[in-house]
Amino acid sequence: MRDDEPVVVPIDGELDLHTFNPREVKPLLGDYLAACREKGILSVRVVHGKGVGTLRQTVHGVLDKMAMVESYRLAGPGAGDWGATLVVLKALK
Secondary structure, three states: OOOOOOOOOOOOEEEEEOOOOOOHHHHHHHHHHHHHHHHOEEEEEOOOOOOOOOHHHHHHHHOOOOOOOOEEOOOOOOOHHEEEEEEOOOOOO
């Protein structure tokens, strides 16, 4: 696969950001959550990793600005702890 080829991401309610370039995260997250919402998937797990927290802060900053987001929180034990964020989306009207 070439670097300029689009990556197909399954719309299944879980987005793992490990394979993406940090500059791709903002548009990817918005597109992915919109696609989930269109499919009726209103509970989404975003895996950003634990690291130093930079990617987690980016994800939370994007979520704070999205009208489609009902709420979000760090995942608990067994769901990624502070290496993942659970997002609840508003249903389409």
